[in-house]
Amino acid sequence: MTDWLSEWYRVIKALHIISVIAWMAGMLYLPRLFVYHADAPVGSAQSELFKIMERRLLRAIINPAMIAVFVFGTLLAFTPGIVDWTHFWVWGKLVGITGLTIMHHYFARWRKAFDADERRHPAKTYRIANEIPTLCMILIVFMVVLKP
16 A cells, blocks of 8 residues: 555645645634624624635635645655654644644634624634644744754
8 A cells, every 4th residue: 555655755745735835824814804803893794704704714725725634644644764753853743733723623613603693702812813823833844844
């Protein structure tokens, strides 16, 4: 089974990177929409537009991109000679991925709350939450590039 993974390594790696870019784009944009949505009056045309934008962003881009990241990342992890599980960088990357995944689920819950016209947090909370995916991304990139 692993022979074909070695043959397709560069294609799988490219698809993984493309998926990461799409996932990160959505993860950086969605909480910004929440910031604006938190300040929009409930029931207003603006609030209803944000609901549509948030739902489409999550369902059409962020969710499929995250699934693709996990699929292609798992294939890369099983490609012979690519991942040495005794190295620190792999575990550091997994910490970053875990952080992104947790935030992804928080964003999905917050989107559902906005969809139900529940305002659970002030705009400042979403501004702060917007920084967490960035920090996870920085950790992941440094782990993969520097391989400490």
